[in-house]
Amino acid sequence: MLKNKNNKAIWNTRIKRKTSTFFQKVGGSLNIDKKLYKEDIIGSIAHVEMLFKQKIISFKVKNKIIYGLNKIEKEISKNKFNFDKSLEDIHMNIEKRLFEIIGNEAGYVHTARSRNDQVITDVKLWMKSANMEINRNLDRLIKSTLKLAEKNIETIMPGFTHLKNAQAISFGHYLMAYIEMFIRDKKRFQHNMESLNENPLGVSALTGTSFNIDRNYTTRKLGFKIPTNNSIDTVSDRDFVLDYLYSCSTCAMHISRISEELIIWNSDAFNLIKLSDKIVTGSSIMPQKKNPDLLEYIRGKTGVMYGNLFSMLTILKGLPLSYFKDLQDDKEIIFKTHDTIINCIKILNEILNNLYPNKKRMLELTNKGYITATDLADYLVKNHEMSFRKAYQKTAEIVNYAEKKSKQLGDLKIDELKKIEPKLKEDVLKVFNLKNSVNSKKSFGGTSFDNVKKMISKYKKII
Numbered sequence: 524m525l526k527n528k529n530n531k532a533i534w535n536t537r538i539k540r541k542t543s544t545f546f547q548k549v550g551g552s553l554n555i556d557k558k559l560y561k562e563d564i565i566g567s568i569a570h571v572e573m574l575f576k577q578k579i580i581s582f583k584v585k586n587k588i589i590y591g592l593n594k595i596e597k598e599i600s601k602n603k604f605n606f607d608k609s610l611e612d613i614h615m616n617i618e619k620r621l622f623e624i625i626g627n628e629a630g631y632v633h634t635a636r637s638r639n640d641q642v643i644t645d646v647k648l649w650m651k652s653a654n655m656e657i658n659r660n661l662d663r664l665i666k667s668t669l670k671l672a673e674k675n676i677e678t679i680m681p682g683f684t685h686l687k688n689a690q691a692i693s694f695g696h697y698l699m700a701y702i703e704m705f706i707r708d709k710k711r712f713q714h715n716m717e718s719l720n721e722n723p724l725g726v727s728a729l730t731g732t733s734f735n736i737d738r739n740y741t742t743r744k745l746g747f748k749i750p751t752n753n754s755i756d757t758v759s760d761r762d763f764v765l766d767y768l769y770s771c772s773t774c775a776m777h778i779s780r781i782s783e784e785l786i787i788w789n790s791d792a793f794n795l796i797k798l799s800d801k802i803v804t805g806s807s808i809m810p811q812k813k814n815p816d817l818l819e820y821i822r823g824k825t826g827v828m829y830g831n832l833f834s835m836l837t838i839l840k841g842l843p844l845s846y847f848k849d850l851q852d853d854k855e856i857i858f859k860t861h862d863t864i865i866n867c868i869k870i871l872n873e874i875l876n877n878l879y880p881n882k883k884r885m886l887e888l889t890n891k892g893y894i895t896a897t898d899l900a901d902y903l904v905k906n907h908e909m910s911f912r913k914a915y916q917k918t919a920e921i922v923n924y925a926e927k928k929s930k931q932l933g934d935l936k937i938d939e940l941k942k943i944e945p946k947l948k949e950d951v952l953k954v955f956n957l958k959n960s961v962n963s964k965k966s967f968g969g970t971s972f973d974n975v976k977k978m979i980s981k982y983k984k985i986i
């Protein structure tokens with residue numbers, strides 16, 4: 524039993540030789556799963572309360588165990604706990620210490636449970652708060668994005684497809700596109716709560732138990748919604764880990780998309796945004812440099828996040844039921860992913876608070892690349908009874924002409940336009956005005972200043 528004085532493993536009656544010290548070192552998970560000590564203790568307390576309610580253990584034993592567990596919680600929180608790596612993991616360390624504190628009655632704590640259900644209970648409890656922490660950080664990020672969007676409703680910039688000038692847009696509208704992504708991310712994390720709310724505790728090693736336990740009781744005590752349905756699936760299942768890793772990967776992917784764009788826009792070639800000195804770094808050799816390292820950091824971390832998702836998928840591939848040591852690696856992957864996604868969200872938040880659009884340059888670039896050509900085609904359809912395809916062709920001829928003359932569409936005189944399309948009148952020239960162009964996109968979800976304003980106030984109310 525764990526109580527033995529010589530620090531022998533609890534299975535030493537059966538297994539006569541000590542595990543090789545090398546395997547003890549590499550096979551243990553204590554350094555990773557000690558993070559779960561609070562959840563482990565909360566889970567054990569709920570478990571023994573249930574055992575007492577079901578008359579499986581006595582009032583005295585229950586109280587002694589709870590006393591011991593609370594003492595252990597304090598010791599660990601105050602860094603006064605002696606962790607012993609030879610005891611494999613946090614569960615064994617806590618159980619061993621319980622024996623030291625309350626004596627042999629500690630032996631009742633593991634009645635009707637196994638480390639297999641214990642560890643998933645801990646992880647699920649931990650992940651529920653991790654999901655909420657991510658969503659709180661996403662809220663902050665959404666607020667900063669919204670603030671920047673509000674300041675830039677009327678900032679005109681080129682909207683790109685294929686990174687070529689496509690149509691003029693409001694910079695505010697562009698930023699609001701990312702808010703949609705971050706809101707979807709939040710929903711994904713929220714949705715994951717459903718499986719995280721299924722209580723694994725009580726399925727024991729893989730079969731359930733012959734003790735008359737009450738899983739609904741521990742479900743309520745631990746804030747879960749329902750007990751899991753199948754004991755074998757419960758100890759084998761890590762789908763909730765995949766959901767979490769996928770959600771983090773998708774969120775990181777969104778963050779990497781905006782990072783990539785901001786890196787391009789911050790380049791000397793584009794020069795569309797300026798980053799405050801707070802969020803750039805210098806070069807060891809080139810004195811003039813101000814590099815967007817933080818943006819590159821978060822773009823790169825997306826690769827790490829995908830790697831984590833693939834690690835877990837691969838660990839699960841072909842793994843028979845039910846528990847195998849292979850599954851132990853889930854926690855390292857989850858914890859690393861969590862720290863990384865929180866950092867990425869925080870960094871992007873800081874970047875958005877320290878980013879300034881170069882409005883003059885944005886407008887200059889919007890004036891390039893015949894960006895109002897589609898507006899001209901639309902004008903022809905509306906005013907000269909042309910089909911869109913016909914209007915498209917006429918406009919292309921006008922663009923060809925402007926290109927030949929090295930002019931922008933807005934520089935063309937009405938007489939030049941009339942040579943190509945005699946029906947055109949002076950008022951066509953207004954379609955080349957960029958503000959008119961943006962504001963004409965009044966369809967729901969479009970980029971007109973009014974639309975963007977309305978969307979921003981709608982989101983300000985709900986976030």
Ligand code: ARG
Pocket residue numbers: 552556611612638639642846848850851852
């Ligand atoms: N440290 C183990 C893990 O995280 C706990 C479960 C151990 N179960 C077992 N049957 N060896 O996977």
